Amino acid sequence: LIHGITSAIMLTFYSDWKPRLYYSFKHLKEMFGFCGWMIVKTFIDWMNENFALFFVSTKFDQHSLGLYKTSVTKANKLLSIITSPIIPILVPAFSRVKNNNNLLIDAFLKIQKHLCVILLPFGCLFFLYRDMIITLYLGEQWFEAADLIGMWIFMRAFSILINHFCG
Numbered sequence: 001l002i003h004g005i006t007s008a009i010m011l012t013f014y015s016d017w018k019p020r021l022y023y024s025f026k027h028l029k030e031m032f033g034f035c036g037w038m039i040v041k042t043f044i045d046w047m048n049e050n051f052a053l054f055f056v057s058t059k060f061d062q063h064s065l066g067l068y069k070t071s072v073t074k075a076n077k078l079l080s081i082i083t084s085p086i087i088p089i090l091v092p093a094f095s096r097v098k099n100n101n102n103l104l105i106d107a108f109l110k111i112q113k114h115l116c117v118i119l120l121p122f123g124c125l126f127f128l129y130r131d132m133i134i135t136l137y138l139g140e141q142w143f144e145a146a147d148l149i150g151m152w153i154f155m156r157a158f159s160i161l162i163n164h165f166c167g
Contacts, residue, residue, distance in 0.1 A: 071145040074138065075152040078126075082118060083160060086111070090165065108165070116161055123157025126150055 012019060032039075056068045090111060097103040126133060130150025134142050142149075 067145050068148065071142075071148045072152055075149045075156065079119075079153060079156055079160065082122065083115075083164070086115070112161060112165065115165075119157040119161055123154045127154035 053065075053069065057065050060068070093107060094104060097107055127150045130146045131143065134146040134149055138145075
């Protein structure tokens with residue numbers, strides 16, 4: 001907090017530009033036109049995740065809910081090891097060719113093909129050897145969640161290829 005305040009004061013003092021209170025609905029409309037679909041996608045993803053959690057919590061006990069939530073979180077973290085380095089590269093690459101549909105589609109399909117080579121074997125192998133991987137990765141106390149984590153990673157590997165990057 002002190003670092004942020006100090007930086008703001010120093011940058012304000014040494015900069016030619018000085019902040020002022022100003023609000024423009026025109027700029028808000030332009031910004032929302034630029035990022036409105038991302039807001040909608042983020043909201044739908046949030047609803048999807050929380051609806052599943054709500055459904056599981058109404059049908060199962062606390063133990064099952066904890067097992068579900070932790071399993072899904074662990075599975076998503078494993079998959080993010082693969083997908084996280086790619087996203088910061090894709091956004092600028094797709095932004096550069098956004099006005100040329102042929103280049104955009106070619107770039108998208110090329111990325112999807114390369115990811116398919118990585119994600120599908122990973123998902124299939126994780127599903128087939130889930131018991132051994134979960135025992136090594138999380139320990140024997142998580143053996144009860146091995147089926148859920150294996151199925152979740154198998155399903156998400158396909159979902160990432162088909163859905164994730166389309167958003």
